[in-house]
Amino acid sequence: MNVAKRTFDAVIVGAGGAGLRAALQLSEAGLKTAVLTKVFPTRSHTVAAQGGVAASLGNTTEDNWHWHMYDTVKGSDWLGDQDAIEFMVKKANEVVVELEHYGMPFDRTDNGKIYQRPFGGHSMNYGQAPVMRSCAAADRTGHAMLHALYQRNVRANTQFFVEWNALDLIRNSEGDVLGVTAIEMETGEVSIFHAKATIFATGGAGRIYYSSTNAFINTGDGLGMAARAGIPLEDMEFWQFHPTGVAGAGVLITEGVRGEGGILRNSSGERFMERYAPNLKDLASRDVVSRSMVTEINEGRGCGPDKDHVLLDITHLAPENIMKRLPGIREISIQFAGIDPIKAPIPVVPTCHYQMGGIPTNYKGQVIVPKDGNPNTPVVGFYAAGECACASVHGANRLGTNSLLDLLVFGKSAGESVVEDFQSGNLSLKPLPADAADLSLARIARLENQKNGTDVHEVRLAMQRTMQKHAGVFRFNELLTEGVARILEVAEQSLHTEIGDKSKVWNTARTEALELDNLIEVAKATMISAEARKESRGAHVRDDAPDTAENPNGRDDKNWLKHTLWYRDGNRLDYKPVNLKPLSDDVEPIALAKRTY
């Protein structure tokens, strides 16, 4: 079959914060750049980020990058690579000020500087006291950031291919990356985007879970494409959860509700947090509350017909206070749980929020894989940034407001690396293999011709329920073992999905089937990596790896201070060392310690 071919210096997949920041670097350097995005750029999920972006500007309280680095390494439970972390925190001020110059409407102090607010986990003097480090634009930081970056890209003549869905990565026999295949939704035609450099900035895959705060577009497209092309996925067992999402919907109920007096109850109406955290009760830390909720559900004290959630009760609060202090929450509960919280408690469940793992990269945004004895060999022509990538700065758990920083720093860094490699003559347009589009065309043809197949929605739901039950916020050996078998069954079903609508143009059923192909790769990577990691660390907490004198918090540095690499082929696992050595001599390595707050 004849497939149209387009040629560029660089192709970027994804137009959220990381993709737009990378694109800007390339376009301003004069590279012919194509940005492929399945939704309009300013409808990317970066819009949902509220908290702010971390930078040790020290505008309100004293601050410096050393303290930010310490907080990030500690947050990561020492699984983050200290070279990448040093690079990120040192670059923070530069990328934030740059954004200010692009017109980002940051909140201001009285003397006109960028206003900074305190945030959980941010400290001065190595954990001594809270610090004001988060730069925000009201509660729309991500939205404002995306608009500033988009406008700047329009000015720089970046070429956008909007409503184009990337399908597969193209590699040659040496393993070099030569671009991607993509389908234009408006025509249903598959094209080849042939380029000297390919940058993935496709965001996270939070939709692998039944309860997720992520928008529907977060289907891990870049991770699926990378995995199918033989690139391993790193540290996929680490997912950040929030304790209270509306059951069955995922929409967040802010911690403020418990702050205002909200109480968590089980099926018998018991205030169960009194048993788990007698002092702080419902205001205990996120991970303690999440684990307690899961224990109640697992031990049969969950609520509802499936006993799969608990209740957040504010019926004892005065209605006028709910209306005054929590109006947004009341609306969310009515909209998504069908319950007025003045009259009845809200069903809630721990909810997936952020993916720490991803496509392995170094601090330059180059994708790296084990090759010839070097675990960190760059793949020629391939770069990644943002939530889809694992640099690794978040390690086993992400520090709040470091996600927007990650996409700015590593979006820019990936862009700079491409420009450098381009200008030094390290990148060239290599000949396409004859079968460059075959895999994508075969996937489309299979969907076209599948008979007596499985239903996309049912398979996706089976995947989401399996992930939620077997690899949720609190993990159990037996459930993980069963989970591996179960997710492989679901993956088998996903090979035979059938769609009713066979139309060529604007076929959303086909798009959803293609997205499921990507999600399922991430789900397998997560379950298999989680089952194998026998310790507790950061967001990966196992019932059979408890807090002991030998292994504080269940963390086992002797055996598990290492990154997981999952390969799609044979579901093989490999491991590589964590880089505990910073990038420069400006700072000593942050020594291993127990993570307590």
Add this chain to the structure above:
Amino acid sequence: MSINRGRVRWQCRRALLELDLVFERFLERHFDRLSDDQIADLDDLLRCEDHDLWGMVNGSKACETDRWKEMIGLLRQP
């Protein structure tokens, strides 16, 4: 020229989960029954920024464009 309904359906994929959930419900209940004029109104509404759209759906922001009001009403039905 008539509007491609598949294109409008895809525009209902948004940046915020809240809107995805509202539109999922709306697509199931109403989308196939909308007239061409209603589809045109919806297409126009979908050009809004996500936070503004969510504000109109959750009632925190008034809808000041007459041709959007019917669709906002349908989207608001719990």
